[in-house]
Amino acid sequence: MDSGPETRPDTRPEPDVVRLGLAGVGRIGALHARNLAALGPGDGNLPPVQLVIADAAAERAHTVAHRVGAASVPSVEALLDEGIDGLVIAAGTPSHPDLVRMGVDAEVAVFCEKPLAGDTAASLPVLEYVNARGGVVQMGHQRRFDAGYLAAKRLLQAGGLGWVHSFRAVTADMEPPPVGFLASSGGLFRDCSVHDFDILRWLTGREIVQVYAVGSNKGDPEIGRVGDIDTGLAVVTLDDGTVGTVSAARYNGSGHDVRLEIAGSRSTLLVGLDDTMAVRSAEPGVDFPSGRPPQSFADRFEAAYRAEMAAFVELILGRRDNPCTPADSVAASRVADAAQESLLTGLPVKLG
Ligand SMILES: NC(=O)c1ccc[n+]([C@@H]2O[C@H](COP(=O)([O-])OP(=O)(O)OC[C@H]3O[C@@H](n4cnc5c(N)ncnc54)[C@H](O)[C@@H]3O)[C@@H](O)[C@H]2O)c1
Known part of the structure; x- marks a missing residue:
């Protein structure tokens, strides 16, 4: 948007x-x-x-x-x-x-x-x-300049997925950034998930109207000591009733993992599904994906x-x-704030 x-x-x-x-x-x-x-x-x-x-x-x-x-x-x-x-x-x-x-x-x-x-x-x-x-x-x-997200936007605008009912967005670092950075980052939802909130608004042209978030710390206790979580998940509702999840994690040994699955009445699309995707298949005999996964956000979004x-x-x-205005960024930050509030209160937060 x-x-x-x-x-x-x-x-x-x-x-x-x-x-x-x-x-x-x-x-x-x-x-x-x-x-x-x-x-x-x-x-x-x-x-x-x-x-x-x-x-x-x-x-x-x-x-x-x-x-x-x-x-x-x-x-x-x-x-x-x-x-x-x-x-x-x-x-x-x-x-x-x-x-x-x-x-x-x-x-x-x-x-x-x-x-x-x-x-x-x-x-x-x-x-x-x-x-x-x-x-x-x-x-x-920068996701607004990524080839996969751009292709998804074109397909959505052309109606290629039919009507969209749900999505699953994932952002996972391979390992956490320095704790000193995390202490001033505003927390996992503001630092990482804000990119997913932005891209969801940009892709769908819809506003996020409710967020319910949970999170935990199972890695470095220092991350908890500076008031952050290392794993979080937000259940998100858009203003047209589309529902989905936005998850973020600081530990994904397989690589830097950024994906978005968008499910519609006609088809389901996955941004980030290629041979370098930072996951492993559980299926016997399946070696996809077999490429070298990105090791950091710098690799994943180089282009x-x-x-x-x-x-x-x-x-x-x-x-x-202007491809991304301050108003766009503040709108995504508002959702990240709501996720942080929900995490702290344990309650869903509605956005005006
Ligand atoms: N778009 C993305 O994918 C993405 C990825 C990483 C970081 N970021 C954002 O970029 C910013 C920097 O993140 P980072 O991970 O590079 O942090 P960093 O801590 O690695 O680097 C910050 C640098 O800014 C310098 N600095 C601090 N205050 C300054 C000032 N007033 N004037 C000049 N230099 C100053 C520090 O000395 C340091 O070298 C953050 O706001 C972060 O949210 C965005």
Whole structure:
């Protein structure tokens, strides 16, 4: 579901080079750095990107910049002084509100990794700030660029599944991220399942109206000590009566497992069903899937992350609409908040 500001009105001729600042080069930022530095004519005839990097850990900015052939500066303020066309925010979640405001104040296009802020209450003032100033902010929900989800959307829109009655969404890491990251991630539903909530809204064009969530901790006790769970499941109802489950886990020894099964009156479709799917068959004599499963989100969505960065450059150039607005991201975060509330209260939560 897309909403909010659309095409960036821009009638200027396209520049020979797009200058981008990247704030934060941890797990995802280092990946974006590699993808951004490699963008060019091979990606829909884009101009090359000139990249400048900042990180609160200056040495990390320097190392990643050196690796991808970019420059580094000591702070995000210094990034904005470089005369950039766009700011990519891949710093930790607590920094997102301030960095988004800084980008909007500097009147540059902003790409912000999900989420806009730690929870919906903290996101709403940022959303208002962006909208009041006409800011251009693309949010990081990369599944919208994944070939499987895109094909599913086309099939759904063409009515290929008949009427849809249910779905099962799965997101499982091979192993948990560092506990330090989890402590500020907002919890499993906000960190992982938020991608499933976003893609369900985007694919179906429907709103999620109720969530009932459960969860547990059977792995590293430190995850429980920072207030998170390592396994969770949300039972979800859409506004047209479609029902489904959204499950997430931090331990899947088979690999990084992201799937979505959508069941309709005419057919059932599975996004993520290929030879690299991170599961094993119990059936005797069946060796499918036999490929090497993705080991991390970076492997699973390698092409999608690259396409997402290309889309941000296209947005800056005024070639396309915003593929994921802050309002979209806040809508998914709202569902994640409801799942977290349901987990804590043990009760279903209705969304307005
Ligand atoms: N879309 C996805 O698939 C996806 C995947 C992973 C993470 N994320 C999101 O990306 C963000 C970063 O996650 P991560 O796993 O890379 O975290 P990380 O902890 O590995 O890295 C965060 C980096 O940001 C830096 N940083 C923190 N505050 C900063 C500031 N004010 N200015 C500059 N740098 C700052 C830190 O020093 C660190 O290098 C999170 O918001 C997370 O939700 C999205």
